[in-house]
Amino acid sequence: MTAVRAARDEVRLQLKPAAGGGYVDGAWWPRSRDGGVEFSELLAAVRDRVGEVERISYPLGDGWEIAHRKLVVEGRLVRLEGFHAMQADTLALIGTQQRRLILLVVAPGTARDAATAALRTAADPATTASGEDILAARGGPHARATGYPNPRFRAPRSGRGRHVPDLGDPGSPAPAVRPGR
Template structure:
């Protein structure tokens, strides 16, 4: 049973959080939705994201991210006292696509989310999130961002390509 404080916290997060998910229909494409954080401080952003996707994944175990795309992050973030002190592990990888975070629940289910850079203008940011959450969308993260007019941050290296 979900407690009233948990419901209130999720509602507060929803008003602040910029997140759009595909429906729970059969999964297609590279990503399951789009997330537009307010900053490159994953330690500050991760708790609200983890609480918001709990309805889809169950309790969140970890968030995997590209090291080059974020400011240095702690290894864990706490959710809050209403979740019995649960913590989410933040796992950074040098080889991960900087335009994606992978959110994994304790059930083992994972959501891949397009990360819209925080500096993006409102029209382009909303367009990128909408494209990422569109049913049947199978575009790559870089194609989604480009189609929305989002330019890559020159400070963040492009994802590595597989060698032929």
Template sequence: MVRSAEDRMTWVCTGEPPTARLRMTDSPSSRAMLDGGWWPTSRDPVVELCSLVTALTARRGGVIERIMLQPAAWERHPCRIGVGGAVVRVGWFATLGAELVIITGRRDLRIDLAVIAPETTYAAATAAMLAASRPANTTRPADILSVPPSPRSRPLVPDADDVAVWETEGGHFQPDRHPTAPARA
């Protein structure tokens, strides 16, 4: 098979990548299906994978060598990316679900993360990342977004969707006002 010049080149993020929106289990469990959740900000794999590799290296240490993704979920398909002076190989597998990324490296390093689509609302993404990062979770990546949010997973800051629903149901959102006790008559 003849590879094009684009296939052989190593892509490098030229700007400062955004901070990865990542939530991981504190202690990996052999019973868990996932090690956490990742919510990319875009569908640009060079920027997002550089951000992810940087965050994972800082958290877990070790050397990340390979990343496996599903091609339909991303804008382009680089085979190698440069991150912090190292080269990470990227494999594109049509049989892999778009909701999963597998990261491997030296010393038997393997990290499986649920991928939450960039266009997902804040509340849904927060709930999905919390579900994916529970120790000993048994939820499959494809089912992570269908997990109902627990009371703990409610975001501290309401997003635009929450405010819009509240406003249309008759309530009014006033972020600067603190609740007060009713006046006594």
């Protein structure tokens, strides 16, 4: 088990105004693939939306450096669970009240313009595209393609196609969410 104190640095995260529509509830652009450090910072930033997170699910094969299956953040135990059958480039955060948040993960080495565009697109309430489609449309790399998508990520049955809105200039900066706000 790894004990990590949550840092209060700016977290590159954008969320949809309310949970619900589409494959993802927003996007996160970590600075590295070190799960102990990056997950700790992320949890502080999503606390207002999900509450205290008790579990983080991530796709195996996405390159996360996970030393242990448990993480202690600010005195709270968080379980880390890797799955082969989970959509690439996503994280599922599950809170103590069973509130969940599905995030698109933009790879740490992604160019700023592509990462900013992916963050904005994933956080747009009109976006119904999968994380992989968002990254492909915005020029960002994705960790891997998986043949085992999670059933939660199926296309809508309404007959409509997946929608990736045009959000204008991908070079305009995306506002960051600071922990506790």
